[in-house]
Amino acid sequence: MNGPGRLENLDHLHDPGLLPLWRELHRKLSSGRPVRTVLLEGLDLRSQQALADLLGLSSYPGASVRVRLDRLDQALASSGLDTRAAVEALVAPIGDRAAERAKRAKDTDELWAWLAGHPVVTAEPALHAWADKVRADGAGGDHEAVRAMVDQALAIVAMLPLEDGLPLPALAQRATGDPHALDGTGRLPLLVLRALAALRDQPPPEDAEQRRALWAVFGVDCDAHSTNVLVLGLRPTADDPLSTTLRAWSAAGTAAIVTLDQLRSSPGPVVDARVIHVVENPSVLALAQRRFGPSCPPLVCVSGWPNSAAVALLRRLSSNGSELRYHGDFDGAGVRIAAYVMAKTGARPWRMATADYTVACAGPAPATRLSPGRITDAPWDPELAGAMREHAESVPEERVARLLLDDLAEAAAGRTEGRSRTQSHSLKTSAARSGGSQ
Structure with missing residues (x-):
């Protein structure tokens, strides 16, 4: 086949009257589908004459004509071209749409x-x-x-x-x-x-x-003094102002508010607790305060969608070795909040499985049955969303508060037992030292 330069001497192919032919051929060939004929419509007399000369027709083909590619290949053969090569040289490279x-x-x-x-x-x-x-x-x-x-x-x-x-x-x-x-x-x-x-x-x-x-x-240009998180029973071991204050409030059995500004100013808090429980609703924290007072195990409340102070506190507690266990409402928003807390802080679900939800639904019916709203998947339990769609019932955290408080009671008993063993060991050690010095 001849290259594009050879076409400079083929004036009859450059005839403007043939442009409708070459452009239509380029369009059809670029479709990526087999092409045997092209239909040309609305040809003026100049285009009809040029086409008749190219194909060796004895008369003008008319304003509308269907051109066969095998016939065109024969007409171009004497020039050392085929239809595709002529179109690419005269118009543009042929694509594949x-x-x-x-x-x-x-x-x-x-x-x-x-x-x-x-x-x-x-x-x-x-x-x-x-x-x-x-x-x-x-x-x-x-x-x-x-x-x-x-x-x-x-x-x-x-x-x-x-x-x-x-x-x-x-x-x-x-x-x-x-x-x-x-x-x-x-x-x-x-x-x-x-x-x-x-x-x-x-x-x-x-x-x-x-x-x-x-x-x-989300903590961008935020007010670090009004951005805060609610805690109860948090007993940091350090002697910085925040840790000392939280221990004092815990000893008094009183909840405390920790601001983002306080967290930024504190190296901790470092809490000597293997597990820290986290709840969504302040009402559950209030019930825990009423039941346990000064003996309440560490409890953090994110108060709905957690702000930057809540996430910052939970991240620090987790990075210092405590395991976070989270519980929230069984409804669409509650599941999304739980997923957010777990994704941002590494918390694990606490009584947030499908079985926990179905057992709660099977319990005494509430006075008003609430819809769970828009339901999305729970990353920690692939069956939970299906169960919520089936039951179509919201289970607020307060409805299962008794079970949550019982878990906290076990945690408090374990902490008290551990502290008693430590105190007993200290007393024996002191007695041994006293006896040895006499």
């Missing part, structure tokens, strides 16, 4: 499969609706760019909440290297803010004030 569509479809499927299986999304059922919205918005033509931006958004979500209360530009610098990357309503801040709103089961922010408020909930 079918293959391109298949590749785009494959790339799109892979993108959304990656998003659905992203560890941040699978750990947080509340993000499934956000992922669906990202998918509905589409990938456009650049799958790699969309994947990179969504991955960056999820990396920022995983960083939150902050303990150090960075300003938004500082967070953007830390996360992306660009202090303005999270400004305003650009694509990246929009993705992150929508994800944060989904985590808290609320609509995305609509104005600058709502955006600032949502960032603050």
